[in-house]
Amino acid sequence: MNQHVTPRLNRRSFVVGAAALGGGLALGLDIPFGGPQIVRAADGSPEVNAWVVIRPDDTVVIRIARSEMGQGSLTGLAQLVAEELACDWSKVTTEYPTPGQNVARKRVWGDFSTGGSRGIRSSQDYVRKGGAAARMMLIQAAADEWKVPVAECTAANSVISHKASGKTTTYGKVAEAAAKLTPPADVKLKDPKDWTLIGKGVKRLDTADKVTGAMMYGADVTLPNMLNAAIKDCPVTGGKLKSYDEAKIAGMKGVKKVVAIDGTAVAVVADTWWHAKTALDALPIVWDEGENAKVSSASIGKWLAEGLESGPAYVGNENGDAKAALASAVKKVEAVYNYPYQNHATMEPMNATAVYTADRCEVWCGTQNGEAAFAAVLEASGLPAEKCEVHKLILGGGFGRRGQTDYVRQAVKIAKELPGTPVKLIWSREEDMTHGRYHPITQCKLTGGFDADNNLTALHMRISGQSILFSLRPEALVNGKDPATFQGLASSGEATIGYSVPNLLIEHSMRNPHINPGFWRGVNVNQNAIYLECFMDELAAAAGQDPLEFRRKLMSKNPKHLAVLNAVAEKIGWGSAPPEGVYRGLAQLHGYGSYVAGAAEISVIDGTKIKVHRIVASTDPGYVVNPAQVERQIAGSFVYGLSALFYGGCTVRDGRIEQTNFDSYNSMRIAEMPKVEAIMVPSGGFWGGVGEPTIGVAAPAVLNAYFAATGKRIRSVPLRDQNITFA
């Protein structure tokens, strides 16, 4: 097991550790919640089931399958288990099972992937059952020991009691016996009204080592005799490595080897990373950049613009006859918006450490998808699953980027050239900025039509641009079309449009430039919420109506969308006069199963400097597991979203991404941070995501406030292109 707090890199694998301790091994047995044989953690403590290990000193070790990248779900998931386990929260610690163990145990921990704001919502049912089953087994073990009916025993705070006899014991004392029991077939979960730990803003479990420098990230991995690698992939995606002149760096200090990878990249391996990077920078490399080198932002923009007007399109949401209604509309409003590429720019650049021998390959890395990383190790090493392992570390940011495994594959390919020697590959910031998996580029033409009474009768949205699924998950396309591009605009599902328009047509013309797209925090709601919510503001203005009242009239059939919008409107004081020189804007959306809204207060200096004073945000994620962390995710999502709005945007020249570091792809600082006021209105009965949905409302709320302040519409991101910046 990898302890998440201080990874023990030299610890023997689970299998070896358990065998050495003489514990009965249940590896490979298909028993979802443990079984008659005791499975032991690496330190010999018994697993009550796959989710819960109890040590003799009453420490509760909760297994966390999803990755922690700052979003706090490690703590939230532990709360879910602990709630049902009825354990002492102060004795809880966590650990990651490894992908190799998950495979060996027939995926007893389920899905490891951590994206789409699914960490909590997609695990909550089975992890709570894991906690509840463990509690039942621990109580049963105590009842068996006391020879009393189990129904007469209760558990709270890791203590089991039998009231009639006055007997008590602790989880640590009965864990061995509990681990031998057959798991209960019928596990009932608590009624949400009885929760005492879920819903509480307890502190994160992973903070201590983050304030002392002791937390080990992938980039910090150090193994005996380890070498370090720096890499350059072809600057133009789709291009190839033609040649390099190794002799030119042969005498450079520390250089051990130069490795070509997959015909597209070259890596220098040296004693230190600084030596590797210095030598790589000195290495003459010739690229065959190919046809893509002709592509520019201008050529992409032109191609996408054509898609707004012509060619086939995929209908994502339709009711009535929008085109006919627009043809007969008394008044029409039309606008074209666009949204650029964005780099994830995680603070910790991509990296992975690999050690390869002919019969073993192990990798240490931060990954949002341990199983995908594991699959990449198998593929790149050519070894079978039982000879591979991935040790997950805490991520220095993910935001969707570390769901991809390109850097894992590269590390293994390099390590294969140096059998038996661990190699740590770290991307330079420049490599990271120019070889991302970028937020996709799109444009959108919107047309709205009114009748003589200023009622909105028709809305047509035509999106033109890149599909993420086409590139990353083609199996999820529907007849070659990408339904995910309609995130926040769909008629049903977890990301629906909040407005009822009698004649509606929303369609997508797919155009895929060569730049690799990726899932970028918020994914398609980032642009779709700007398109729809800014245009709703345009329509309200055209109808001479208040933006809130205009929206409300169209939202009567969507009470959950409306409730969060009303919540922010009330809190920001919509309808009352804002302070002198301050202007307001609104936005709402449904994404990742959650209903969210935002209201911004800004002032504008000389038309070009924006001070964002305050953003009120509301969310209805169904249930709130940890309000302190939800509040942080909301504020954090605004930093990510507003950084993209003001400073972001990756442009293409000669086929390559132009931005290379934080000097050309800037990010918000503390001085620019608005006051964020979070309102949580969980209505229950469903589980929505938290990390991503609110990101979508920050940009349109600010842009709508900018219109209120200046009378000017901004329809293009980023604002730096229009010389608009933070005040």
Place this chain on the structure above:
Amino acid sequence: MANLTINGKSYTLDVEPDTPLLWAIRENAGLTGTKYGCGIAQCGACTVHLDGTAVRSCGITVSEAVGKQITTIEGLASDNGLHKVQQAWLENDVPQCGYCQSGMIMAVAALLKDNPKPSDQDINDAITNICRCGTFAQVREAIHAAANA
């Protein structure tokens, strides 16, 4: 070879004098709490103290640090426990991913040494580290908490 004094301890490191201090600290001295973020002194993840002043260690060379007292995140706490900034970070649950926080904490510790009760504007002027998770509200709260500790 270079002799550096890091966290009060003397290190003789096999490193060229033009190596960025960051990499000497991380790779040669083995103190990995100081992070690489950008390499061009933009993000502040590599912030350390040089004779008590916050510097971005990716932007200065080993030779510039010779003869000076270098303090990294590992050396901020004393025998009496965590530095008050670290303590405030814990109490305010500041970090998300945490990768930028070593640098953030070092920058704040230097600020409070020079300016024990910084105003919000002082904080805005002095703390320019990038945090992509967006912990700024908690950072600000924790700075005030540490100032009042």
